[in-house]
Amino acid sequence: MPENAIPENCARLGRLEPTGLGAKWLADAGITAAYVYEIPMTTQFRGITSRDGLILQGAAGLAEAAPFWNYPPDVALRWFEGAFAVATKGLPAAPAPTPLNVTVPIVEPATAVRLVETSGCLTAKVKVADPRASLEEDVARLRAVRDALGASGKIRVDANAAWTNSEAREALPRLVEAAGGLEYAEQPCRKLADLAALQELGVAPIAADESIRLAASPERALREVMAAGLAAAVVKAMPLGGPTRVRNLISESLASSPADLPTGTGQNGKSAPPASNLQTPANNQRNPINNLQNPVSNQQNPANNLPNNTVNRLPPSAAENRGPLIVVSSALDSGVGLLAGMSLAASLQVEAACGLGTGRLMRGGILVEEPRIEDGQLLPPTKVELNLDLPAPSPEQVQRWRSRVEEIAKIFPMALGLNRKVCRPQRAGGVGD
Known part of the structure; x- marks a missing residue:
């Protein structure tokens, strides 16, 4: 050459x-x-x-x-x-070091082991139900991931809405056994009613992703996910209208009255505040994109400015707050999009491992300094600059x-807001972590 x-x-x-x-x-x-x-x-x-x-x-x-x-x-x-x-x-908060899950795509068991062992992560998210792989191949991949993680590691599976209810009932027990237990199974079916039925059945803890992201009203979908008692809600910053919008959606959902929504109380036992009560980043923080020297140290976190009776933190356990685990994930973002996801996770103070490590699946990046993975965390760059x-x-x-x-x-010649009926993609769920 x-x-x-x-x-x-x-x-x-x-x-x-x-x-x-x-x-x-x-x-x-x-x-x-x-x-x-x-x-x-x-x-x-x-x-x-x-x-x-x-x-x-x-x-x-x-x-x-x-x-x-x-x-x-x-x-x-x-x-x-x-x-x-x-x-x-x-952004609503400065991007900060974010704990990650390692994403394991449809690969051979040996490749899955290598991905896990080189990631430094304690949680793995394993893709399943892909047309290119059989259930037996999914089982083999999960066993390899468990061997690589060890007994203390957490495993999630993501079916991207590929199964019917009956297919999920057949497949999930096999996957739970192969993984030695699952933290949750993400979007095994397309319909929220099927997710709720699987959660009620107790086959595995169930998480929603596409049911929120592709809903006509994400606000209503989040409330329904919480009311259905699902184990986790997976949110992606940019597909849902940006990190500030997603933060507000979650806050509003947690603020629903107990009569309407029995889940999602705050850390202090009170409902989390509506988004209108949250201090806006425009008034309380400098923009991390402009803080090129050090966006973390040069910017206040708006969550730290909240009154004592205002909760903007989502505890890592559904059992602790009677609401779902909140997981921030990537939609195969570039480094720019990953910074938005990191900001969302920081603004919510999410402690669960996030699906923002998808940069490892790409050959290069578009920033002079990309977010980097170190010891199972995604670290923000010291400056944000396109590599022209x-x-x-x-x-x-x-x-x-x-x-x-x-x-x-x-x-759409003018901004229409997000409360509108939408068409679904040709394939359920599109692509994402």
Whole structure:
């Protein structure tokens, strides 16, 4: 290979010059620059071999808008709304060191062992129910992960809504046995009613992801998840409208009256406050994107500014707060999107291992300094800066995103908020950690 040749397995980043309504839509939202990125995956992940999306820049810094291609415009819009908010108003808390689970995709047992042993994580999230693998292969992968983690490690499985209720009832006992116990099984079925039935049956602790993220009303979905007594709720910052929006959704859900929602009281036994009672980051903290020297030490955490009777912390155990375990996860984000997830976890003071270690599944990154994994934690960079020296994506890829922005702008010329009916992606759940 010539000395100046561009290696095939590397991240790509290039400027997007929007046109027509797309240009006006972004400008009206306060976006001053947009970039297209593309990062090859180290292994195929839910059918994805390369991750691509947009990075938007505004007065407060960088934000990611990377809805998967099977998401229709009204679902993708939430991602853009979140990116607009982060780019123009900042993050709800400074990204801080975040405990991780290691994500194990559909790989051979030996590869699963290597992923776990090199991660430094005490919790593993294992993908199952993929069309490329049989139940027996899932069982073998889980046994290998348990051997690598040891008896004290925690294992989660994620089926991405692939099973029917009867299929889940058949598969989950096998997986629980192979894993030597599960922390939870994430979204085994598409319907929330099926998740509640499985939780009631006691086959395994059940968590919801797509039931929240793809719901017509995420607010209502979160309340229903809590009322159903599910073991965990998995939330992803950008697909749900950005970290501040998700923090507020959770706070509002926990603030529901006991008559309507018997779960989710705060640390002090009182209901958590509505989002309107939380001090806003604009008034109480500096934007971590602008604190390039040290975003952690140079910024106050808004949770520390809350009155004594205001709870913004979600305890790590559902048994402690009679609400679900809250887990912040990635949607195969770039480093920019991972910072939003870290901010969400910090703003909620979530102690459960988070699914934000998906950078290990990508060949490179788009930041000069990426969030890095060390001893099972994701650590924020000391500064946030795009690596503009990367090679550009193909003209076809740039045009594809230009057309998508134009398409969404034509349908939603103004911000519509998040309380609206949405179309489901062609495949349940899309892709994510």
